[in-house]
Structure formats: C-alpha cells, structure tokens
Amino acid sequence: MTTTRFAPSPTGYIHVGNLRTALMNYLIARKAGGTFILRIDDTDPERSKEAYVDALKQDLEWLGLTWDRVERQSERLDRYHAAADELRAMGRFYEAFESPTELDLKRKKQLNMGRPPVYDRAALALSDAEKDALRAERGAGVWRFKLDQQRIEWNDGVLGDISIDAASVSDPVLIRGDGQVLYTLASVVDDTEMGVTHVVRGSDHVTNTATQIQIIQALGGNVPSFAHHSLLTGPQGESLSKRLGTLSLRDLREQGVEPMALLSMMARLGSADPIEMRADMGALIDGFDIGRFGSAPTKFDVADLFPLTARHLQGLDYDAVAERIAALGVPEAQAPLFWAVTRDNITTLHDLEGWWTLFRDGAEPVIEDEDRDFIAQAMAMLPEGPLDDSSWGTWTAAVKEATGRKGRGLFMPLRKALTGQAHGPDMAQVLPLLQVIRARS
Numbered sequence: 318m319t320t321t322r323f324a325p326s327p328t329g330y331i332h333v334g335n336l337r338t339a340l341m342n343y344l345i346a347r348k349a350g351g352t353f354i355l356r357i358d359d360t361d362p363e364r365s366k367e368a369y370v371d372a373l374k375q376d377l378e379w380l381g382l383t384w385d386r387v388e389r390q391s392e393r394l395d396r397y398h399a400a401a402d403e404l405r406a407m408g409r410f411y412e413a414f415e416s417p418t419e420l421d422l423k424r425k426k427q428l429n430m431g432r433p434p435v436y437d438r439a440a441l442a443l444s445d446a447e448k449d450a451l452r453a454e455r456g457a458g459v460w461r462f463k464l465d466q467q468r469i470e471w472n473d474g475v476l477g478d479i480s481i482d483a484a485s486v487s488d489p490v491l492i493r494g495d496g497q498v499l500y501t502l503a504s505v506v507d508d509t510e511m512g513v514t515h516v517v518r519g520s521d522h523v524t525n526t527a528t529q530i531q532i533i534q535a536l537g538g539n540v541p542s543f544a545h546h547s548l549l550t551g552p553q554g555e556s557l558s559k560r561l562g563t564l565s566l567r568d569l570r571e572q573g574v575e576p577m578a579l580l581s582m583m584a585r586l587g588s589a590d591p592i593e594m595r596a597d598m599g600a601l602i603d604g605f606d607i608g609r610f611g612s613a614p615t616k617f618d619v620a621d622l623f624p625l626t627a628r629h630l631q632g633l634d635y636d637a638v639a640e641r642i643a644a645l646g647v648p649e650a651q652a653p654l655f656w657a658v659t660r661d662n663i664t665t666l667h668d669l670e671g672w673w674t675l676f677r678d679g680a681e682p683v684i685e686d687e688d689r690d691f692i693a694q695a696m697a698m699l700p701e702g703p704l705d706d707s708s709w710g711t712w713t714a715a716v717k718e719a720t721g722r723k724g725r726g727l728f729m730p731l732r733k734a735l736t737g738q739a740h741g742p743d744m745a746q747v748l749p750l751l752q753v754i755r756a757r758s
Contacts, residue, residue: 319351321515323384324504326358327369330565331376333583333617334519334549334557340583341517341546343382344605347598351514355384356507359391360498376566380576381598388511390503397498400506400536401491404462409535410491413440414451414458436461436487460492462502462532469527474517474544474607481527489528505529509538517607520545544607547587552618564619573665578625587615594628627664641666645673651750658742658750676750680737688730691720695731709745 321342325331331339346353355377359365377384390397404410413436415423424434440461443451451458466484473479491502508516516526526543533540549557557564569579577595584601585592588609595601635642635656642652659672684692695716700708713731717723732744735751 318512319346319349319515320354320511320513321346321351321517322354322356322388322508322511322513324356324358324390324507325373326361326364327366327373328361328364329369330567331373332564332566333569333579333619334564336380336566336579337546337549337583337586338518339377339382340380340580341544341605341607342515344584344602345515345517345607347602348605352385353383354386354388354511354513356388356511357390358500358503359389360394360397360500360503362391365391372567376570379566379570380580388507390507393503393507394498396506396510397503400502401460401498403536404491404532407535409463410460411440411463411488412448412458413461413490414443414448414455415439416455433485435485438463438488457494457496459490459494461488462491462528462535464488464528464531469530471526471530471540471543473523474515474542475547475610476520476523476545476612479523479527481524483527483531486524486528489525491532501525501529502532505532505536505538508541509533509536513541515542515544517544517546519548520612521548544610545612546610547612547615549586549617550614552616552620554614554616557617569619569622573626573667574622575626575629575665578622578629581629582622582625586617587611587613592621592625594625594632596632623664630663630666631661633660638666638669642669645670646677647673654746654750658746662742675736676747679751680735682735683733683737683739685730688734691722692730692734694720696734704749706745706749709748712748 323339323342325335325339343353345351355374357370359370401410420436423437427434427437440458441463448458464483464486466482468480469483470478470480489501491499493499507513523545526545530540551557566579577597580598580601581595582592584595584605588606589611590604590606590609595604630638635653638656638660639652642656643649647655655673655676659669662672663669682692695712698712698715698719700712713727716731717727720727728744729739732741733739735744736747741747
C-alpha cells in the first residue's frame, strides 16, 4: 500500500513552503487510495511547543488535508535508541568529540587545500583510553554514522537519476552530545517501521537523502521512492527563507485567502501544467502528477492568491456563504440577493462587510459640481414605495426624458451619488437593496 507522511516540527506555524510538501504527500496517498500520516517531529523538547501542534492541525483541517493517523516522535525514542544500538553492533556508529571550533578549523584547512570540507573520521583512530579521557574532559561526544564511501544512487521522482559520492559527504551526526536524537535517524527509523513508500520533500534534502538511504539499508529497511521538489522564491527570485514567517497559513487565512485557491496554486506551482482553479479536493487529486514538476527554483507571489480567491468565490452558491452573510446582520429575506449582487465584486469574503455597510447605511454621495442640479432633480423623481429589479430602468428612463441626459452622463452620476463609487454591481440589483435597507432604518 502507498504510504506517505508529513513530518513538521512544532517549533512555529506552518507556512507555504511546508504546505507544498504536505500537499504533495497527501495527494500521492489519496490518489493511490493509500495512507497519509501526520508525524510530529517533536524530539527537541526545548523548541517543540504543544500550541504549535494544535495550530498545525487546525491549519491542515482548514485546508481539508485529513490524515489517517498521528504519530509523535517523542513517544518513539526507545525505537531510535534501539536502532542506534544496532548500528553500534555492526560497527557503523562511532562517537566523536571535536568541538564546533575544531570542526570549523578542519573545514577551513581542507578548503584551503582544495579538498571537500568533510569530516576526516579522526575519531575512528581513538583508543578506548583516549575516548574515556575526552569524555571526562568534554562530556559525551556526538554519534556519527559511518558511511560506505561509494556512490549512492536513486531515481528521483522530480530530479531524475541522482548519483552522489559518499566520500564527498561527512559522516552524519545522528545523536547529539546531550543525547538528543536528530532528524536523520528518527526519520529513517519511522519511515522503515511505518512502511512509508514515498517521500516528497524540498530539494535542500538531497544530500540528506543520500545518507538516509545507506542508514535504511544498514538497518535492513526498504528504501522508499524519493522526490525532491524545488524550493520557493519570491516573485523576483529572491530567497523566501526570511519571509516564510510572514507567509504562515494562518496569516493567509486572516487575509481572506480561500483554501481551494491556495491548494489549487500549490498543486500546480512549479509544474509543467498551468495553475487552474479547482472546485474541490477530488479534482486536485485526479489532476496531480509529481512527474510534471521541475527542479528550477519556483517563484511564489502571495498576490496571485487573491485573483484565485475571487474566482473561487464567484462560483459559490448562496448556501456556502449563508452563515457568513447572516453574521453581518443581513436580513434573511435579502441575503440571497445580497450575495448575488456582491459575489462578482469582492476579492475575499472580508469585502462583504464593506458592501453591507453601504447597503445598510448608504454611502457618502460623490457629486460633481456640474451634476448637483441634475442629481437633485433625479432624486426627486425616485419612485415611491418598494423598489424591485425593474425600478432602475423605469427611473432612469424617466430621468432621461426629463433632463435629456443619456449614456454615461446619465448613469455614472447616479451611481456615484447612490454608492459613492464609480464601479460596482448592476444598479438594477443594487437599488432594491438600498431601498429595502433604508426602509428598515
């Protein structure tokens, strides 16, 4: 069975970069009728916060990305230590004691000599007595996985054939000196024991994938299919790394971005297919193909989400927004007409409040000096009694006959006087709303 996972660290709110990874893994699992696991990477007790766990679940639920089960890495520490013991027993795990300063000096020396800045495995030459002395002096060391220095190859779902020389990569640290299990080991153990078949993540993990493949093989696991999607940049190609904190999903939600607008963009952004507004999750699942994505950095502009949001809203029936409109105080009898009048004239649902204020309270009239007498004459001719969708045509025909005005010179001054705006919904629909609301006040 196809099994994928999304493994966020609960150290902050998830953002558009996280979403891209989550969505791709979700769509692959759902398209295959498989399993999607939400795996909380909370092995760092100092930085992990329960509030962020709750927040990321809320964000995923807002988007409709449902998971089949939740796993927490903090509850699986015994499994990681058992795997570490296995690696020690087979001679693939060793303790190293260099300080960060010493490692930095080693890297600089290697670069000056034109060599790749990889760990030199000096710790492998230490005797037991030397290790005891270093522990007494510095405390416990870090534990590194000893790579087989051969080429590591796989066919990547996005990047194609990948081949990395393990000799050009440092033996990865899997357990810190304070005993904290790091992502690489925890991820390998989880992927192996949870039967993960497909892993999609950012291209910044390519080297990490190479080392993980060897660890998986050492522990006797099945290597999943890997795919590394491109990283997002700003609209001018600038790095998003410093801005991702302002592009959290909850920030976008507060700005009025609709879930399907965001999902429709992220399901296609960076692929060979055009971004198209999808009506529902089923359409996203059916149209998803990881093989259509490219490796080039992908430009993301948050401004592009708002036209998509507007397009999504234009396709919604009244029932989908009835609660939101009722919360504004729109009378139930007028609410369907209110939605019909406004939905093509909003970018987000937040804009409904402004339209309701206009219809309820009226607008500050915008009247040019040369139109004052005309407006006064026209308003005096406004039909008495309830207005309907034919009233605008009847009224403007009478005003035209009385004043000789026609076309833009007739309609625009009336629109601006009634709504304070030069553009907006069909006035034949607006007029009944204005009249009904004023009649209630």
